[in-house]
Amino acid sequence: MKHQVVADYLRIIIDQNKFSSNTKLPSEIFLTKKFSVCRETVRLAIKQLEEEGLVYSVKGSGTFYNKEKALSLDGSKCEKKYRIALIIQGQDRGANSALIKAVKETFQMKDVDIRFFYTDNKISNERKCLTSCKSGFDGIIIDGVKASIANPNLDVYASLYNKNVPLLFYNNYYAATDYPKIIIDDVACADLLVKALVDKGHKYISGIFFYDNYQGVMKYQGYVKALLKYNAVFDDKYVKFLISDNVEKKENFEKVIWNFLKTIPRCSAIVCCNIMIYEVIKRVLSKHNLNNYSIVCFDYSSSDYKEEGVTCSLNPGSVIGNLVAETIIEMIEDPNYKSKDYSRLMEPMIYFGNSIKQL
Structure with a gap:
């Protein structure tokens, strides 16, 4: 459902910014353009979060998140075996929704606290996400940002790697590094x-x-x-x-x-x-x-x-989601993960439709 995609995005924005002094959420106009939906869909998403006590609206000012509620949700980490971050580009909503759903389902069975971060395909946002993961995380799954151009964030990746935080890329990766990746051929x-x-x-x-x-x-x-x-x-x-x-x-x-x-x-x-x-x-x-x-x-x-x-x-959003979730746990539980190759090259799945005309 479209409103659920918007609601999930807002949850991630709240989780990323819960320690910030700015509690204002993106405007309805921004969200309608970003997700190509009508205002009613955005309002339905906001209403859902309001009913959960996570956000509130101020007439003439916008929508804000409840900082106390957001921080209280953070307490669940102590009950879980692992905390893992999933850093997402956020451009292809269909692929992201399937992948997120599969990751959530896998981690629920593995006693994992999953935290989502959106880069919106911006290199500066990627750095902020990585910086947020410098402590308290047992592993990180990443879809790289503008990965074929020089990336100024490789120092942060190296810092995490040196702290023995397993890093696993999917879709987009950085060729200048040897971090494991799960990609399609x-x-x-x-x-x-x-x-x-x-x-x-x-x-x-x-x-x-x-x-x-x-x-x-x-x-x-x-x-x-x-x-x-x-x-x-x-x-x-x-x-x-x-x-x-x-x-x-x-x-x-x-x-x-x-x-x-x-x-x-x-x-x-x-x-x-x-x-x-x-x-x-x-x-x-x-x-x-x-x-x-x-x-x-x-x-x-x-x-x-x-x-x-x-x-x-x-x-194969759901397939990759299951695979990256299972793989990052294997890496976390393997004390020698750095000496092994956890990369995977997946065969493409082709659907032959009727979009090709005979000449």
């Missing part, structure tokens, strides 16, 4: 998606990728490798590189995509880096009454993939 995934297009006669295949995270980089590398392998056209003009922050500026994002497509008139198919790009592509094509493109997508994280009919790799 995006190169193999690209091969399957591009082959599906080529098998239907497509030769001029464009790709739209984020270049500021390693997932996007690996997807691009796999795309190029597959184009060459299956004798499709490889030309830089068919590739559009974006940064993940582009997603936040929807109107400008759509304009960028449309201007790109206009430069490649021979293009008959589009490879989308993730569901966020796929949704923008759909809006752009609908706005301009274009239905002649074939589209495939990496990391489709919504449950409506069959109804949508899109050929895609399915984002």
Whole structure:
């Protein structure tokens, strides 16, 4: 339910800021834009938290959290065997919801106190989250922020590692480090998606990728490798590189995509880096009454993939959630975890829909 996603986000914001003197929560306008929901949905989420005594509203001023209540919830840590942090980017809400649900379910059975942190894909926020985890945590699970560019937070990671706090990455990681990671084989995934297009006669295949995270980089590398392998056209003009922050500026994002497509008139198919790009592509094509493109997508994280009919790799949010939860506990309980390889490369799961036209 949409209001539950907003409520979960606010819980995490409260938990992250419970020691701050500023108890004001993000505005309704901010939340409606962030989650693409109506005000009624946001108000339903706030009402739920109000009924729990966690927040209260002041007419004309906004919504605030009850600091005393937030701090009282912190007392549960002494009853648990471990305390583990989960640091989330927060951009793909579908993938995050499935992963969070799976992590919660696993940790409930393992007597673990789980604390969630949102970076909102901001490097400075990541540093704040890591700083909050410097004491009192037995392990940390992280989705890296803008992981393919120079990251100034590696010193904090090194400090935690030197304190023997196990670190486990999923999705995005930092190549300059040797911390274990659980990721999908995006190169193999690209091969399957591009082959599906080529098998239907497509030769001029464009790709739209984020270049500021390693997932996007690996997807691009796999795309190029597959184009060459299956004798499709490889030309830089068919590739559009974006940064993940582009997603936040929807109107400008759509304009960028449309201007790109206009430069490649021979293009008959589009490879989308993730569901966020796929949704923008759909809006752009609908706005301009274009239905002649074939589209495939990496990391489709919504449950409506069959109804949508899109050929895609399915984002295994719940599978990764269970796996990272089980793995971090194994690492915590293993005194020699630093000498072992807890990384995992997962095979992609492909759904073949009807989004590819025969040429």
